[in-house]
Amino acid sequence: MRTTSVAPQDTVEKSLALAAEVGADGCVVIAQELSSANLRWAGNTLTTNGLIRSRMLTVIAIVEGAQGTSAGVVSRTRASGEQVVAIVRSAVDAARGNEPAEDAAPLIEAAGDGLADATASWADEPAETSMAVFSEVAPALGTAFDSSRAAGRELFGFAEHDLTTTYLGSSTGLRLRHVQPSGRFELTGKSDGRSRSAWAGVASRDFADVDVAAVEAQVRRRLDWAARQVELPPGRYETLLPPTAMADLMIYLYWSAAARDAYDGRTVFSKPGGGTRVGETLSPSPLWLHSDPGAAGLECQPFVVAMASSAASSVFDNGLPLGPTDWIRDGQLRALLTTRHTAALTGLPVTPDIDNLLLELPGATQSLDEMIAGTERGLLLNCLWYIREVDPQTLLLTGLTRDGVFLVEGGEVVAGVNNFRFNESPVDLLKRAAEVGAAERTLPREWNDWFTRAAMPTVRVPDFNMSTPSPAS
C-alpha cells in the first residue's frame, strides 16, 4: 500500500527553494523513507511481528553571519504542505540563533563520477519491502519449530528486512539517492531445560540467500558440542575468536577511532606528547582493517549523510563521496575517522565514517574448522555480549561469552565450557593475534542493531583474558 502523498524529491526541492526564499545562504535537505518488516519468535512459536513505514525530513540550514557560518538542523516525520514551511523556517531560525560552527566549510558542489548512479536514480521512488520477503523463511521456521519441539529443543530469534531510501539535495546542486538494504536473521537454540544455548546468525540484503535449515544446523552442531560440559576456572586461555566475535570487537575499535578525540589526547589512538598514533605499527601481522562502500555483498552508502556534527561527522560534509579506506594496512595504523574540518585540524587525510568494516590477513585461507583442527588445547568462543568500555586509555573492554564456549583438545571440540567475563582491548588483541583465518561475511552478534555489514576472520589469541566465570547458560 503506497501512502506517500508527496514525493520525497518534491519535498526536498520545495525545502531548498523555501530556504533560499527566507534567506538561508546554503541548505542541505535529507529525506529518508524507511520500509521495514520483522518477525520474532521464542520457545518454538512466533511472538511479535511488524510492518513499519516511516519517513524523516531533515533540513540543515546554513547562514553566514558577521562572526562566521552557522548551521541549524531540524528533523520531522510529518513534512507535507504547510509543515515544510515551518520546518525550513525553524532550521533557518536555529542557524541564525546559533553561534558559528567550528566545522563550517563550503557545501559539497560536484557529485563526481563515483556517484553517477546515485545522481541518475534521483527521480526513482522509495524502495518498499513487505512481509512477502519472508515467504520462504516463515514456512521454513515453522518446520524448524516442529522438529525442535519433537527433539526437546527450543528456538528463539528474529528476522528483519529494512529498506532505507535516502534523498539528499543541496543548494549547491547535489541530488543524490541511495537505497540501503539491510537484513538480519538470528537463531538461538536451547536444549536440556535451557542449560545449553547456541546462536548463529546471517546478514542479508534481500533474504533470498537466507537458508534457515543451514543456520539451524549450525545451532544444532553447537548444542551437540556442549553435550558434555566441563567447568573451567578464569584465567588466560588460548582462544579462537570466530568472525562474529571479531566483528563486535573491531566495530568498537572503529567507533572509538575519531581523529579529533585522538588528537585531543583522550583515546587509545592518542600519541603521548601530542598528535595521533597514525603511522604506528599496531600488529606484527600484516593485518588489513578497511571499509569500502563497494565491497562485494557489503555495499553501503557511497556518500556522507550527516544529521549532526560530532567528533567524527560534519553536517557540512553531506554528499561527500566515500571510497575504499584503509584504517590499518600491513599492521600499521593508516587513518582515523575524519571530517574535512578535523582532517585539517589533525593533518590527516579526509576519511569519513563508512558503514561497513572488513578485517583480513592477505593470503589467509584457513576456515574455522581448520583452525579447530590445528588446536592442541584451547577455547573456542561462539559469540560475545554486553561489551562495554572500561578504560578508554587502552580501550579496555569488558563483556561476556554467550551462547557457546567450547573446549578444543587434540584438534577436536570435546566439551562445552561455562561462560566467562572477559577484559580485553581490541587494539591489544591485534598485536597478540597468533593466527588469522580467512575473512568471511558475518553478522555481528551484539552490534547488529546498528551495524550489519562486516567481514572478519577467525583469530587465534594465545592468552585471552577470561577474568571471572559466569554461571549464565
Add this chain to the structure above:
Amino acid sequence: MRHDIDPAFRELPLRAVADAALSRARQLGASHADVRIERLKSQVVRIRDGRLESSNDGEETGLAVRVVVDGTWGFASSADLTPDDAAGTAAQAVEVAQISQPVNAERVELAEEPAHPDASWVSAYDIDPFEVPDAEKVGLLADRSRRLLAADRIDHVNASLVQVLENKFYADLAGTTTTQQRVRVHNSIEAVSVDRESGRFETMRTIAPPAGRGWEYIRGDNGASAWDWDAELAEMPELLAEKLRAPSVQPGRYDLVIDPTNLWLTIHESVGHATELDRALGYEAAYAGTSFATFDKLGKLRYGSPLMHVTGDRLADHGLATVGYDDEGVAAQQWDLVRDGVLVGYQLDRRMARLKGFDRSNGCAYADSSEHVPLQRMPNVSLQPLAGGPSTEEMIRGVERGIYVVGDKSWSIDMQRYNFQFTGQRFYEIRGGRIIGQLRDVAYQATTTDFWGSLIALGGPQTYILGGAFNCGKGQPGQVAAVTHGAPAAVFQGVNILNTTQEGGR
C-alpha cells in the same frame, strides 16, 4: 500545577484516526485492537570545549495499530494520520496476524483491565524545555563548560543536553482512551585532563541524574532540593586532579559503601532486568537474555539480605518511567518485587499476566514510538531506604577497610543477570572508618545474589536519590526506554575488586 496537554497534539485528528482503525479492525475480525498515536519531540545540544558542536531538533509523529486475530498478534505502523491511512494500517495489522497465525503456537489472551474512558495525564514539571530559546540552552551549557575549562589541568569539556516531550494517545476496542504528556531532561558534562608528556588521561563526568522534570531542573531554579549544579561544577576540577594522581587499587575483597549515584545502575541491571517476566519466561532469550529469577522461584528465591526491599512503580513524581497509563491502557501502580530479601513480584503486561494467572497487569507495557510494538518494559525499580537509617558518613565510619563508590560509568552483566562488573566516577579508599583519598583503576565485580546477600547496611531516607537513564535497550527491533531507580547509600561486605590496568595485562 500540572500543565495541559499541548494543544498542537490535541489538534491532531486523534479520535477520528483511532475510530477508523478500530472499526476496521473489528470489522476484519480482531478480538482486540489498540491504536496509539504518538508524537515525540526531542532536542539534543552538544557543546565541545565551550563551543556549539551540534543542536538537533527532532519530532516524530505516527500511528500504531496492534490487533489480536484468532489468538495471534498483528502489528503495523504508519507515518500518516488520516482516517483512510489508519483504516489501511489496521487492515495491514490484521493481514500480518493472519500471515503469522500458522506459526503461532501460543494463543494470545489478555488480562482484564477496567476501561478508562477519556483519561488524561501530564507529568510533573514547571517549564517546558521546548519553550526555552536555544540561545539560553547553549549559553548555559557553554557557561558551565567554560567554568571547568578555566581550571588548571582541565583540557577538554563535553557538555550535552537531551530533552524529550512525549505525547501518547491510546484507544482500544474495550473503550479506554488515554491522552498523556511527559517531559524529561538530562544535562551531562564531562571534563578531561591529559598529561601531555606521559599521554595519561582521566575523565570525570557530572553525576547529576536525568529527571522527569523541566528546564527549571537544568537551570537549577530549585537549587539543592533537586540538584546543586554550582556545587558539583565547583568541586569537579579538584576531584579530577586528585583522581589523576591517585594510587592504583590493590585488587582483592573490600567492603563497599555505594552511593545512590552508582547503585541505581547496579539495581537496574541486577534487579530491574532480572524481574522482567518476559525475560524470566524466555521471550527475550535470543536478544536481551533471560533471567536467573525464573517463575518457579517466585516467593522462594533468596535474592539478597533481609534488608532488601525493592519496589516497582509508575507513580513516583519525576520518575522517568512514571505514566498515568501504560501502552495497554493499564493504570499506573506500585508493587513489591523483592521483600525482606525474597523475590515476590515481576513486571507484567496484560498477556503475560493472563498467561501466568495474575488478576491484572501491573502496567509495564511500553513502546518507544509508534513504529514499535509495546514490550514489557521496566517501571521505576527502586531500593527502599531504611526508616531511621544512617547517613552515608555514618556508614563510612563503620567500615574498617573499604571503598566508597560514587557515580556510574562502565557497566556490563551477563545474559542471565548473574555476573556483573561496574566502574564509577570516583572511588575513595576507606581505612578505619575514614576516607583517605581516591583510588584509580577500580572495578567491582560480583554475582547478583552474592552481592545482594552481602548487603549489611542500608542508608536512611536522607541518602535516597533518584538516579536513572534515557537509554535502556531491549527487544527486536530495538527499543529504548527511560527509567528511574531510587536508591539510598548502602554497604556491601567483601566485594571482589579488580584493577582494570592489571586486567588489561599491563
